[in-house]
Amino acid sequence: VIWMTQSPSLLSASTGDRVTISCRMSQGISSYLAWYQQKPGKAPELLIYAASTLQSGVPSRFSGSGSGTDFTLTISCLQSEDFATYYCQQYYSFPWTFGQGTKVEIK
Amino acid sequence: EVQLVESGGGLVQPGRSLRLSCTASGFTFGDYAMSWVRQAPGKGLEWVGFIRSKAYGGTTEYAASVKGRFTISRDDSKSIAYLQMNSLKTEDTAVYYCTRDSRVTHASGKSSYYFDYWGQGTLVTVSS
Numbered sequence: 001v002i003w004m005t006q007s008p009s010l011l012s013a014s015t016g017d018r019v020t021i022s023c024r025m026s027q028g029i030s031s032y033l034a035w036y037q038q039k040p041g042k043a044p045e046l047l048i049y050a051a052s053t054l055q056s057g058v059p060s061r062f063s064g065s066g067s068g069t070d071f072t073l074t075i076s077c078l079q080s081e082d083f084a085t086y087y088c089q090q091y092y093s094f095p096w097t098f099g100q101g102t103k104v105e106i107k
Numbered sequence: 108e109v110q111l112v113e114s115g116g117g118l119v120q121p122g123r124s125l126r127l128s129c130t131a132s133g134f135t136f137g138d139y140a141m142s143w144v145r146q147a148p149g150k151g152l153e154w155v156g157f158i159r160s161k162a163y164g165g166t167t168e169y170a171a172s173v174k175g176r177f178t179i180s181r182d183d184s185k186s187i188a189y190l191q192m193n194s195l196k197t198e199d200t201a202v203y204y205c206t207r208d209s210r211v212t213h214a215s216g217k218s219s220y221y222f223d224y225w226g227q228g229t230l231v232t233v234s235s
Contacts, residue, residue: 031213034221036152043204043225044144044152050211055223087152091219094168096142096154 002026002090006099012107017078021102023071023088032092035064035073038101039084047086048073078104109133109224111205116229119195127190129205129226136186137161140208140220143179143190145201146228153201157208157220158188173199195233202228 003026013019023033031051036044046055048064051071061076075082083106088099115127129141140163143155156169158179167179178191188205204227208220 030215030217032217032219036222038152043227044222045225046221046223049209049221049223050213089152089154089222091221094157095170096157098152098154101151 001095002029002093002097004088004090004097004099006088006102008102009100011102011104013078013104014107015078015080017107019075019078019104021073021086021088021104023066023073023099025069025071025090028068029090029092031067032090033064033066033071034089034091035062036087036089037082037084038087044087075104109207111207111224111226113203113205113226113229116203116231118232118234120235121195121197121233123195124191124193125195125231126192127203127205127229127231129188129190131186131188131207134207136181137183140210141179141181141188142206142208142220142222143188144204144206144222144225145199145231146204147198147201150201155190155203192231195231197233200231200233202230204228 005024033051035048038044052064063074085101085103110132112130119125140159142157156179158167176194180189206222207224209223212218
């Protein structure tokens with residue numbers, strides 16, 4: 001099983017801030033990593049796959065980087081609609097696993 | 108427009124069974140793998156299981172927590188994926204989401220899947 005450590009679990013930020021979320025793997029997964037955004041009471045939505053490929057329709061202020069064991073999601077200029085919970089997920093090997101989630105809240 | 112609609116959730120007693128359905132539209136269902144992901148109240152996301160498209164054998168994979176109790180199947184003629192849940196436990200209480208899984212081949216040559224569309228979810232409550 002590939003274990004994932006996502007940090008921080010809670011991030012307080014203001015509109016316009018640049019924020020980064022980290023995801024670390026217990027073993028290398030090349031670039032088999034996706035990021036999802038979930039708003040309260042809603043289903044998650046895909047933001048990024050293959051560690052850095054932006055899903056169609058996702059604003060360019062979102063970006064992903066990393067390979068191997070260390071990955072980062074960056075929101076370059078936080079907007080009001082970005083306050084949500086973010087999850088990383090590895091699809092390198094079964095069982096597919098998610099990070100614990102990072103809640104981005106208004107400071 | 109891709110749409111996934113889950114149904115079949117509800118209140119069920121421990122040890123009983125329940126079958127969830129995921130009805131798809133807006134894409135050629137048979138061309139895609141599908142997964143089920145769940146989220147216990149106030150908790151994070153947990154992958155439950157996966158079924159490949161017929162082109163890749165239609166085979167399944169499961170999380171250890173449900174293996175032997177849950178079964179995923181598909182009916183491509185109806186564009187429906189199913190999650191049959193037997194011997195339910197209180198810890199299976201969650202919102203269950205179905206996902207459409209897109210296949211990607213990385214530079215290494217290894218292929219896998221990511222969840223590109225999600226349904227709205229259906230709540231399963233296991234309680235006496």
